[in-house]
Amino acid sequence: MPGLAIIGAQWGDEGKGKITDYLGEDADLIVRFQGGNNAGHTIVVDGKVFKLHGLPSGVVRKGKLAVIGNGVVVNLEELAEEIEQVKEAGGSIEGLRISDRAHLIMNYHKKLDGAEEKYRGKNVVGTTKKGIGPAYQDKIARIGFRAGDLLEDDLLKEKIGFIIPYKKDMLDMMGAEPCQCTTESLYAKMAGWRDMIGDCICDTSVLVNDALDENRNVIFEGAQGAMLDIDHGTYPYVTSSATCGGGVCTGSGVAPNRIDRMLGVVKAYTTRVGEGPFVTELAEEDEKKLQAKGGEFGVTTGRGRRCGWLDLVVVEHAQRMCGFTSIVMTKIDVLDDVPELPVCVAYEIDGTEYRHFPASISKLNRAKPVYETLRGWKGTDDTESLVKGGYDNLPGEMREYIEFTERYLKTPVDIVSVGPGRDQTIDRRNGDWWS
Template sequence: MPTLAIIGAQWGDEGKGKITDYLAEDSDAVVRFQGGNNAGHTIVIGDNVFKLHLLPSGVLREGKLAIIGNGVVVNMDDMAEEIKQITDAGLSIDGLRISDRAHLIQNYHKKLDGAEEIYRGKNSVGTTKKGIGPTYQDKIARYGFRAGDILEPELVREKAEFILPMKKDLLKMMHAEECQCTVEKFEDKFKRWGETFGKYVCDTSVLINDMIDEGKNILFEGAQGAMLDIDHGTYPYVTSSSTVGGGICSGSGVAPNRIDNVVGCLKAYTTRVGEGPFVTELEGEAEEELQKKGGEFGVTTGRGRRCGWLDLVVAEHAARLCGFTHWAITKLDVLNDYDKIYVCTGYDVDGKVLKHFPASLSKLEKAKPIYKEFDGWDSWDDSEKIIKDGYDALPKNMRTYIEFIEEYTKIPASIISIGPKRSETIDRFGKWF
């Protein structure tokens, strides 16, 4: 069963887009299994920079299927804009497939998302206001529209006549912008979506499992990161879907025993967007320096990301939940030219050392990082030579840093990324499929 998954090991923005694109070279299909267009991947191919939010990163690989699984929530109109970005660059999206069970984001979801954040006041969770949470709410409450509905437009009126009045009342109660939707507009919209996207909609669970049975190579692509998981993340400052290993199965319709290897994408330092605890967060000039060096500004929101040192308590938590078999360590080059670099190996909470990430926000707010200090390393002039010569050509202190991560987590660092380009990747594992 040649299957491989990649999941972010922190709060997202770990560089999964580049690593997925790299690993997709030998895959036959790339599958998104959760989240929506609140995620953001930047992929650099030659002189082209692609910023994807919903489409699987593998869509940029010609001749491969790019599958949006049932666990994803889909904004059809925003997806059309992403498709235009790709086709304008001369690439094809013939390989796109969308699960008929994937739920669809509506305009009222986005209005409710923004209104809920305002209503929360000081307790806001930092949503991207893309309508992700309200769409998942409707999925659980059984009020949702699914991609399969665009293939049966005659059923849309019945559902819209039931759902729209309820949503309009809810928007009014939340003092949100009024929804101008009508049943007729819904019918027209679903008809248009059917004409544009209907040919891509199918039962993707059957498709994926058939491909596995045929010996095809399947790459599962996670969005966000393990620390944003609805159950295991820094609740309530989390996303609305399962971002850990179990989400692969529920979000794509495959069984657990069909997943061979899981790569944890680990940024060489830590970032997060929005609210929530962040034990290793830097402040002032130190944070600004790391933010600037790493280009840490959100692909989806444009907001500056909060930055701090690498947190191995977080990495251990993610590894345990996701079953990582390998690390892909990214953005190591951002740490070039630091005199000293620090790694958190535990939390001091009222004099007690915690080695495992706690659920309690009050403990996290009081936690002080316990750091191990490392000597830094100098930058280099020729990335191509380092890539050609391999891992041993990396600066010695960088290798010491990597090897400490391996020793602490007991997981091999099989992929080393030292730049944003596809080519700036050292692959120590070899053949992934």
């Protein structure tokens, strides 16, 4: 029953896609359990770059089942474009499966997303305007379309007849761009979606649990990061789904005792996109340097990511919410040739030192980082030799940076990524992830 979950331990963009792809070589199923196409994964395979948003990272692996779980909201129009991207690169979606309980993102969700952000004025959340929040709102309000609805013609027509006037009134009330669709045009569009992916829709909870019963290897792939969790993140500057450990179960239809290992992916520095507090954020000029060196531009939005030093108060919070059994440290090579590396170990707020991440946004806005400064290391362009030599071949100062993180989190750093490719990965467990 080898179930392994991969979750971002910061605000997303930690490199989960690469790690999912790397470990996916030995997986039979790769399951996406939350989020939508507001999250981006960049995967480099044999020099080919795949920028995926809706498709699970494992879809580029031949012979694997790539599952979109019930906790995901799916934009089928954009999914169709990604399917074409994979096919044009010589790939296939033969292994794609979509939960019949997964909710669908409609065009009116995107219109409402933009209108809501505009309505908030100076209190914008900084959404991607992809319609994710409004789709989850409809899910909770029990008026959303689910993928399984596409397979039931009478039900589909009935729901369309109800939802069109309802959403047109709401768009008008919000001052949003009006919806031009009719019941007939929306039915025709959704019937086309059924023709495109109808064969992929099934009860994925049964599929995944059967695989675990058969001792097949299953990876559960998170989107965004723990600090964007709807309950435990920097609310209200969060996403609309459960990104922490509990979301694995609710978003894929498995019980907690089916997860054997929980991997927390930690970028060697910190980034976030959009609004919200960021205690270790760098000053603008230094931020731009790290942004350029790390290629910190959003896969989904193209926006430059905010950058700062490693914040272990954040990662400890994620560790507590998720129960990581291993840490994966990514993009540590971006810190090559930086003479000194501050690492945040606490916050000072109004004269009091905090070791745990507070819920209060106002407190976080007043927080000052308490740093411990570690020595930097000299970089190398020869990552092949670096990886071939293994962990002990890394510069001593780099190992101290990694081991400082281990001591703080009381969790081993079992994977170190020194570049974007699969082959630029040091695996301290030597592939022993499934025993």
